Amino acid sequence: MPSAVDRLAVRGAGQLAGRLRDAAAAAFVTLVLALPLVGLRTVDQGGALVLETRWDWVAIGVAAVFVGRLALGLFAHLRLRVPRVVPRVAQGVAMPWLAWAVAGFAVALPFLPFADRYVIDLGTTLLIYVMLGWGLNVVVGLAGLLDLGYVAFYAVGAYAYALLALNFSLSFWICLPLAGLLAALFGIALGFPVLRLRGDYLAIVTLGFGEMVRIILINWQSLTNGPNGLPSIPRPSFFGLPFERAPAEGTTSFHQFFGLDFAPEHRLIFLYLLILALALLTNVFVLRLRRLPLGRAWEALREDEIACRALGINPTNVKLSAFAIGAMLGGFAGAFFATRQGFISPESFTFIESATIVAIVVLGGMGSQIGVVLAAAFLVLLPEIGREFAQFRMLVFGLAMILIMIWRPQGLLGHREPTVRLGRAAAPRP
Amino acid sequence: MLALTGVHAHYGPIEALRGVDLEVAHGEIVAMIGANGAGKSTLLMTICGAPVPSAGRILFDGADIAGLPTFEIVRRGIAQVPEGRRIFPRMTVLENLQMGAAAGDATPSALAAGLERAFALFPVLAERRTQRGGTLSGGEQQMLSIARALMARPRLLLLDEPSLGLAPMVVKQIFQVIGEINRAGTTVLLVEQNAYHALRLAHRGYVMAQGRVVMSGSGAALLADPDVRAAYLEGGAKPPPGA
Ligand SMILES: Nc1ncnc2c1ncn2[C@@H]1O[C@H](COP(=O)(O)OP(=O)(O)OP(=O)(O)O)[C@@H](O)[C@H]1O
Ligand SMILES: [Mg+2]
DSSP states (O other): OOOHHHHHHHHHHHHHHHHHHHHHHHHHHHHHHHIIIIIEEEEEETTEEEEEEOHHHHHHHHHHHHHHHHHHHHTTTHHHHGGGHHHHHHTSTTHHHHHHHHHHHHHHGGGSTTOOHHHHHHHHHHHHHHHHHHHHIIIIIISOOOOSOTHHHHHHHHHHHHHHHHHHOOOHHHHHHHHHHHHHHHHHHHHTTTTTOOHHHHHHHHHHHHHHHHHHHHHOHHHHOGGGOBOOOOOOOBTTBOOOSSOOTTOOOHHHHTTOOOOTHHHHHHHHHHHHHHHHHHHHHHHHHHHSHHHHHHHHHHHOHHHHHHTTOOHHHHHHHHHHHHHHHHHHHHHHHHHHHSOBOGGGGOHHHHHHHHHHHHHHOTTOHHHHHHHHHHHHHHHHHGGGGGGGHHHHHHHHHHHHHHHOTTOTTOOOOOSEETTEEOOOOO | OEEEEEEEEEETTEEEEEEEEEEEOTTOEEEEEEOTTSSHHHHHHHHTTSSOOSEEEEEETTEEOTTSOHHHHHHTTEEEEOTTOOOOTTSBHHHHHHHHGGGSOOSHHHHHHHHHHHHHHOHHHHHTTTSBGGGSOHHHHHHHHHHHHHTTOOSEEEEEOTTTTOOHHHHHHHHHHHHHHHHTTOEEEEEESOHHHHHHHOSEEEEEETTEEEEEEEHHHHHHOHHHIIIIIITTOOOOTTO
16 A cells, blocks of 8 residues: 555656646747747848858757746746735835835935936936826726727827927927827827727727827828938927027026036936926826726726616716827827937837837736836836846846736736725825 | 617517516506516616617606617616626725716715715625725625615616525515615616515516516516416525515
8 A cells, every 4th residue: 555655756756747748848839939030040141141050049948948847837836935025015005105215216316326327317218118107007007998009199299299399399398288189189089999899809909000100100201201200309498498508699508597517417307307297297197087086987997898887977988088198198208208319210119119018007017006117117127237138138028027927917016096995085195 | 757668679680678568657666577588687778778779669757768878878867786786896885886976966965975875775885885896795795786876866776686696684685775765765677586575575566578578567466476476486486484
């Protein structure tokens, strides 16, 4: 009669065989994919294209996947333990504290000793994505409408700003609301035809919409200058004071007015604080909306459209408002992007941008505002940190995404904050 | 208050309602019983405009509401507690109730009064107000669904199988509350499998089979009818002992 230990050993061996099979299957898939993708390479040799093979790379990849998959299977129980570290923060207990801390740090950042040009520039990029994430959060996180073409509104905002500023010499503060308005109109234009669609179908149509806008931008040469883009977009001024070393005749520049020495950082810091203010405004705006009947209707629509109809809600208006407001916020971000870059071209508005913004919302935990910040930080900063291993950047990126989806399938902060507590108006949340 | 004449409804090629005539007078509780698939839920949904009736007239307060969009119908004062409750699972009890007020008066004072009424009818909801809808028990979810429908102060309340899947004690409580709601001035059209409770509570009742109304009468008369007893009482929902 086999002892308990024997039985355990037998079961262990059976499990091991299963894991090996599983790892072999994963390795096989890798092999099939890697043979053409990694194994073959075209190189330019004296004007002629030559095929080069890299079987050793394929072998390394297949072996790595085999070992990795096996390790993942054998140490599957670790999955249960590791996540406790992240969610501690994520459970919502420390949330107000966390949000205020992040906001405080963001305001102080440009004045900290280590904040050089690079850091401020990176912070500005990060904040653009945070703002885009918050905008898309209205559509995807709150209203539950999967929009894969969000970059279209970003592009509309950017081009609207650039064209208005270049052709009519309007100031940033006039162009900004106009750009948002135009983007909102595009949001409604997209919203109408897709009212009846949900889920996958909606995702496909919105994806197509995003591409359409980009292709129109490329081909409408007379208006958008096509693939060459729009150069020398006016930079923002500090309420009429330009950031220039030698301002035009009759104008005072920022450093002259405040009696400072000219420093190129001034404009960078101003841009940083500008997008920070825009992002914080967006956040407050969305948080307020969430507590109004409209915001609550978005969430209810995400949960159960039929119940919403039965409660007398007009789903058409609710959906269109989500598209319009989401698009408007994207348009603001686009306008800022244009003025910051000084140059825009359709290349800045490819599908990968939409995908990144969706990833920020999903990783953040659909509907969570602070989750968006963490996810944006993760997605924007990680590639920067990985810059030294430029070749492996996307690899590390993909790996990190997979790990997050294993540990936090509901997103970093997949915890929905109620909009009302204990019968009185909810305590304000940053 | 509500009058249907010759109402037909289709799901694609399937004809779920084949000429329904029905009337609900102001202040009444009317029960509708019938076997599975008879078309009871379809009837309530058709009154609310989804599906749109393919023929016939639906008069509410004398105006034909057939063909109006659902939200328009609901805003005229009809609320439905749909089959399967359909509460918003990730939203709290309080948020669910606030959603219910969407079709009615949404001022803060009206909202507060609505909440007060809801909590008076179902005290357990007051205890659970910050709990997420999806984590409520089946009975609590049913109570929430009813309370949510009442938030807009409807004049006509449509209830689809409120006793489904509930323990006898809770069923009794729910039916009591339906009586209270009615006495407070709301007209009720109640679809039920639990024929005994429904017909005892109702002033009048209808029996539906295969998309048609096949019998009607006062609640007591239907309860006493041998055919109704054979089809809906003897085999299925027996009166509980001592009830
Ligand atoms: N959405 C739908 N699409 C197609 N057919 C449907 C749909 N809803 C209901 N039906 C069909 O319509 C008929 C009536 O269904 P209904 O749900 O109204 O019955 P019911 O009387 O409410 O039954 P139950 O007591 O089981 O709830 C059934 O044959 C059903 O299969
Ligand atoms: Mg039914």
